[in-house]
Amino acid sequence: MSDRFTPAAQILKxxxxxxxxxxxxxxxxxxxxxxxxxxxxxxxxxxxxxSPAKVFGVATFFAHFAITPKGKHIxxxxxxxxxxxxxxxxxxxxxxxxxxxxxxxxxxxxxLFTLECVSCLGACxxxxxxxxxxxxxxxxxxxxxxxFIDEVIKAEAK
Amino acid sequence: xxTQDIEKIAKDFNEAYKNIKKRIVICGGTxxxxxxxxxxxxxxxxxxxxxxxxxxxxxxxxxxxxxxSLSGCRGFCAQGPLVSVGDIFYTKVKVADVAEIIEKTLLKxxxxxxxxxHNPANDQKSKTVADIPFYAKQQRxxxxxxxxxxxxxxxxxxxxxxxxxxxxxxxxMTPEQVCKEMIKSGLRGRGGGGFPTGKKxxxxxxxxxxxxxxxxxxxxxxxxxxxxxxVMEGNPNAVLEGMMIAAHAIGADEGYIYVRMxxxxxxxxxxxxxxxxxxxxxxxxxxxxxxxxxxxxxxxxAGAFVCGEETALIASVEGKxxxxxxxxxxxxxxxxxxxxxxxxxxETLATVAKIFExxxxxxxxxxxxxxxxxxxxxVTGHIANTGLVEVPxxxxxxxxxNDVAGxxxxxxxxxxxxxxxxAQIGGPSGGCLTKEHFDVPLDFDSLKSAGAMIGSGGLVxxxxxxxxxxxxxxxLEFTKRESCGKCVPCREGTDQMLSLLTDICEGRGTLKTxxxxxDLAKAVQKASLCALGKTAPNPVLSTLKYFKDEYxxxxxxxxxxxxxxxxxxxxxxxxxxxxxxxxxKRACPVQAxxxxxxxxxVIDPKKCIKCGSCKSTxxxxxxxxxx
Numbered sequence: 001m002s003d004r005f006t007p008a009a010q011i012l013k014x015x016x017x018x019x020x021x022x023x024x025x026x027x028x029x030x031x032x033x034x035x036x037x038x039x040x041x042x043x044x045x046x047x048x049x050x051s052p053a054k055v056f057g058v059a060t061f062f063a064h065f066a067i068t069p070k071g072k073h074i075x076x077x078x079x080x081x082x083x084x085x086x087x088x089x090x091x092x093x094x095x096x097x098x099x100x101x102x103x104x105x106x107x108x109x110x111x112l113f114t115l116e117c118v119s120c121l122g123a124c125x126x127x128x129x130x131x132x133x134x135x136x137x138x139x140x141x142x143x144x145x146x147x148f149i150d151e152v153i154k155a156e157a158k
Numbered sequence: 159x160x161t162q163d164i165e166k167i168a169k170d171f172n173e174a175y176k177n178i179k180k181r182i183v184i185c186g187g188t189x190x191x192x193x194x195x196x197x198x199x200x201x202x203x204x205x206x207x208x209x210x211x212x213x214x215x216x217x218x219x220x221x222x223x224x225x226x227s228l229s230g231c232r233g234f235c236a237q238g239p240l241v242s243v244g245d246i247f248y249t250k251v252k253v254a255d256v257a258e259i260i261e262k263t264l265l266k267x268x269x270x271x272x273x274x275x276h277n278p279a280n281d282q283k284s285k286t287v288a289d290i291p292f293y294a295k296q297q298r299x300x301x302x303x304x305x306x307x308x309x310x311x312x313x314x315x316x317x318x319x320x321x322x323x324x325x326x327x328x329x330x331m332t333p334e335q336v337c338k339e340m341i342k343s344g345l346r347g348r349g350g351g352g353f354p355t356g357k358k359x360x361x362x363x364x365x366x367x368x369x370x371x372x373x374x375x376x377x378x379x380x381x382x383x384x385x386x387x388x389v390m391e392g393n394p395n396a397v398l399e400g401m402m403i404a405a406h407a408i409g410a411d412e413g414y415i416y417v418r419m420x421x422x423x424x425x426x427x428x429x430x431x432x433x434x435x436x437x438x439x440x441x442x443x444x445x446x447x448x449x450x451x452x453x454x455x456x457x458x459x460a461g462a463f464v465c466g467e468e469t470a471l472i473a474s475v476e477g478k479x480x481x482x483x484x485x486x487x488x489x490x491x492x493x494x495x496x497x498x499x500x501x502x503x504x505e506t507l508a509t510v511a512k513i514f515e516x517x518x519x520x521x522x523x524x525x526x527x528x529x530x531x532x533x534x535x536x537v538t539g540h541i542a543n544t545g546l547v548e549v550p551x552x553x554x555x556x557x558x559x560n561d562v563a564g565x566x567x568x569x570x571x572x573x574x575x576x577x578x579x580x581a582q583i584g585g586p587s588g589g590c591l592t593k594e595h596f597d598v599p600l601d602f603d604s605l606k607s608a609g610a611m612i613g614s615g616g617l618v619x620x621x622x623x624x625x626x627x628x629x630x631x632x633x634l635e636f637t638k639r640e641s642c643g644k645c646v647p648c649r650e651g652t653d654q655m656l657s658l659l660t661d662i663c664e665g666r667g668t669l670k671t672x673x674x675x676x677d678l679a680k681a682v683q684k685a686s687l688c689a690l691g692k693t694a695p696n697p698v699l700s701t702l703k704y705f706k707d708e709y710x711x712x713x714x715x716x717x718x719x720x721x722x723x724x725x726x727x728x729x730x731x732x733x734x735x736x737x738x739x740x741x742x743k744r745a746c747p748v749q750a751x752x753x754x755x756x757x758x759x760v761i762d763p764k765k766c767i768k769c770g771s772c773k774s775t776x777x778x779x780x781x782x783x784x785x
Binding site for chain 1: 495629
């Protein structure tokens with residue numbers, strides 16, 4: 001077994017090779033590899049004795065799983081109902097423009113940013129909400145959204 | 159491990175608590191944390207240390223006279239971070255305010271006027287929670303302890319009577335009695351369906367003995383709803399106690415809490431509560447010496463709205479794609495791993511111990527006879543007091559919006575009851591309510607006859623600046639994305655409804671489009687497999703019913719009355735405001751703007767592609783978007 005699969009092997013062991021725990025296993029694997037690489041998913045299927053199709057099926061069903069690499073910084077803009085009526089669409093547009101993301105593209109070419117539009121973060125009282133690397137910002141305006149991104153870019157340049 | 163004596167824990171806690179003269183509570187709900195409440199908490203710690211003020215951060219024997227703790231969500235999210243010192247209640251507290259609060263309020267008992275809640279409706283300030291109409295007009299049973307107790311201290315929950323009902327039930331009541339009492343209380347599931355909880359338990363109870371499960375559905379996916387998150391963050395032990403009682407009622411020894419991963423704080427607090435309960439022997443083997451075992455696992459959802467549907471949730475706990483199954487068999491008969499399973503949502507389970515505490519008869523007296531009890535609503539959108547409210551079932555929309563939540567607001571935030579246009583209740587599965595529904599009681603049956611549903615309790619208030627066609631489209635975008643794809647009516651139907659709605663919003667709609675949309679919506683409602691598909695057309699049908707004029711304006715006049723749909727908007731320059739700087743002319747990608755420097759410019763509507771560049775460029779607010 002190559003070193004590449006060592007973290008996955010450990011995770012499988014921690015979960016007693018129980019295929020009912022496939023979702024928690026994939027969550028941990030994604031934490032370790034930052035996304036779900038195809039070869040790792042095949043490895044998991046093999047170890048659990050289930051078909052790779054079943055693993056891919058679960059991995060592609062749930063929004064949280066990524067089968068392509070994600071950016072270093074994750075920006076999540078909430079587009080729940082409360083955020084939507086308070087103007088989240090304008091924020092999403094601004095971020096897309098700022099990061100030069102095309103329609104359907106989530107991650108920037110340089111793998112620095114990933115933009116995720118999420119359905120509801122449950123912080124509706126602060127709508128519209130934007131999360132930059134797990135820090136929640138409330139009552140965001142398009143101008144503020146640009147500032148948050150600039151801050152990250154600035155910190156990266158150092 | 160043998161269960162520790164909870165009466166002794168309560169006594170010791172209350173004894174120690176007597177040392178405390180002043181308690182400072184900082185709201186530690188997701189909303190307030192986003193507003194910086196953890197920094198405020200730290201600032202209090204540092205500042206008191208600096209001044210040598212005796213302060214404890216936990217209640218233990220010999221604790222000091224000041225007690226600093228976080229609380230769960232207090233519901234008044236738009237006013238956060240919230241801080242209370244004794245009875246005095248401060249809003250929008252910043253780190254910079256902390257020294258002054260310690261100096262004046264903690265040490266001298268003085269009130270700092272500027273931090274009090276200011277009611278814009280009557281220009282009055284409120285000193286305590288009881289003075290604030292937002293709280294005074296609620297009836298908080300489920301949320302009574304949220305914001306009062308420290309959610310990360312199981313002892314405080316016990317001191318407030320926690321786990322006493324679970325203990326009594328495990329030691330003194332038979333499963334049959336528990337189910338009977340629950341049926342008597344009339345509690346109906348708070349997750350949306352409104353099925354009587356006691357009956358659900360009874361169905362699982364009468365299944366032959368053997369492995370059974372209790373699942374807490376905490377996959378609160380409705381955008382605009384955060385009741386369950388607040389309960390888990392504010393009083394996680396109440397959820398565990400409810401699960402224990404359910405487990406005893408059906409004879410289960412294992413439970414799962416399925417929480418969506420978007421709620422990291424709720425997950426953390428639930429895990430901590432489980433650890434503490436296990437350490438005290440409340441959860442685990444031989445619960446309260448009854449000889450029964452009960453273990454709770456936490457599972458984090460991986461982001462699928464459909465997993466709020468019980469059979470889909472079960473599939474996902476089993477490690478499969480979260481797709482719903484045809485019912486029957488119902489989970490009570492064949493659920494998780496094919497075993498009898500009871501699934502209740504967070505709010506339902508957190509209410510259980512309260513029902514036994516007050517007596518099922520008394521619970522049944524609250525609200526209407528067919529939907530007893532209280533209900534929490536997450537009131538958001540164009541509303542003065544965004545937040546979480548708990549009122550008796552059957553309270554009218556008018557009371558919730560105007561009395562509790564302070565009224566509808568204009569887009570700039572000023573209260574204007576006239577601005578009310580509609581309230582979307584029950585998320586993407588619900589419908590919209592209009593002014594004519596202002597006096598409809600909010601309960602399961604009344605809302606159903608109004609073509610909406612209580613859902614889990616999201617209530618989004620929308621003002622006149624909202625386009626209802628756009629709102630319907632927004633919800634369809636959501637359900638289309640979240641449709642699991644198993645059944646054709648939902649998978650293809652939501653996709654087609656969305657493209658029809660997009661046509662209408664972008665000016666390609668005709669009267670025929672409206673007809674097709676309505677027919678399709680009815681078909682999807684009838685033919686879909688699970689509740690997601692069956693209810694997905696609700697936003698379309700209810701907006702079509704109550705806002706037909708707005709749809710007609712879009713398709714016949716090609717006009718969006720609210721000025722939201724970009725493709726239907728018309729742009730014009732106000733000559734009185736235009737300085738003739740030429741910025742818009744340069745920003746326009748299609749050269750639709752002409753004018754000389756220093757003179758008002760004009761937009762040629764024939765060339766304009768309605769991109770909005772001129773409006774965002776203009777520094778003088780001269781570009782007007784008309785309907």
